[in-house]
Amino acid sequence: MKAICVFSGGLDSMLSAKIIRSQGIDVLGVFFKTPFFTPEKAIRSAQLINLPLKILDITEEHLRILKNPKYGYGENMNPCIDCHALMFKCAGKIMEEEGADFVISGEVLGQRPMSQNRKALQIIAEESGLGRLLLRPLSAKKLPITIPEERDWVKRELLLDVHGRSRKPQLELAKKYGITDFPSPAGGCLLTDRIFSKRLKDLIELKKDFDIRDIELLKLGRHFRIDRTTKIIVGRNKKENQMLKDLYRKEDVLLEPKEIPGPVVLLTGDKSEKNIQLALDITATYSDTKPHQQIEIIAHFPSYTKVLKGKSHEKRIFHGILIN
Numbered sequence: 001m002k003a004i005c006v007f008s009g010g011l012d013s014m015l016s017a018k019i020i021r022s023q024g025i026d027v028l029g030v031f032f033k034t035p036f037f038t039p040e041k042a043i044r045s046a047q048l049i050n051l052p053l054k055i056l057d058i059t060e061e062h063l064r065i066l067k068n069p070k071y072g073y074g075e076n077m078n079p080c081i082d083c084h085a086l087m088f089k090c091a092g093k094i095m096e097e098e099g100a101d102f103v104i105s106g107e108v109l110g111q112r113p114m115s116q117n118r119k120a121l122q123i124i125a126e127e128s129g130l131g132r133l134l135l136r137p138l139s140a141k142k143l144p145i146t147i148p149e150e151r152d153w154v155k156r157e158l159l160l161d162v163h164g165r166s167r168k169p170q171l172e173l174a175k176k177y178g179i180t181d182f183p184s185p186a187g188g189c190l191l192t193d194r195i196f197s198k199r200l201k202d203l204i205e206l207k208k209d210f211d212i213r214d215i216e217l218l219k220l221g222r223h224f225r226i227d228r229t230t231k232i233i234v235g236r237n238k239k240e241n242q243m244l245k246d247l248y249r250k251e252d253v254l255l256e257p258k259e260i261p262g263p264v265v266l267l268t269g270d271k272s273e274k275n276i277q278l279a280l281d282i283t284a285t286y287s288d289t290k291p292h293q294q295i296e297i298i299a300h301f302p303s304y305t306k307v308l309k310g311k312s313h314e315k316r317i318f319h320g321i322l323i324n
């Protein structure tokens, strides 16, 4: 008997894998990677409990649901019901490929008001196509009986009835299973981050055909929205400056102060004279120069490089166009 565990790397998914393994069932963990949720924590958590882990990139399908989620977004830009349905659908395919018998997850009834209430859990099971082959070991006794329980592949009486937002039962279980090291519940998915979500919403509304590079750009710098197609992105430190250089494309303009320390700045979209001057002034403003000074800035255009001038201002005059 074998189960596929949809594994985020959080304590709840670690416990689910442990609970099912303690019933003599093989468990294979699967992490679904997107630009918003990367596998580092899951890899570490899987190692800690000796769980074999498969990592699958679902970016393409994920971006499709992100643009128009059937069940909407959570508090930020997190389409959790659609996202779970997609992950479990993919887990169902892996179940078949691996010759496994059912799928498990660390979901807990009532832990998240929108995506883990009774109705949402049912929708996820149905939309994924798994139906009653999806077992949530932590809350199983609070949920309708599933096929693995009905057919006695797993003993329902050994499953749990955890529900709600308290972490106490999970912490006690962690002790029982000797799990002393696990990631904190906060963080993980960028789609639950308020500022990132604001930038993403702006992108989805204004650029229908956005791609991975647009998403990667959202993760760094200060973003200034100039018009429907134009943005100015300002690096905040050495690492971000380098990343902006790496993400630069020929159709952008890349700016960097010539002689004094300052940010790397990327202008994407309309490269009109007015927009270039605005980007130059923003570059000067966020450099180490004082307000109202003019500095030289190296500007990289698609086919040539030129030294131009930008004037620094008080930062607050740009706050109206800052997406934060």
Ligand code: SF4
Pocket (backbone or CB within 6 Å): 037, 078, 079, 080, 081, 083, 084, 189, 190, 191, 192
């Ligand atoms: S928090 Fe992120 S990864 Fe998790 S279900 Fe929601 S959208 Fe998907």
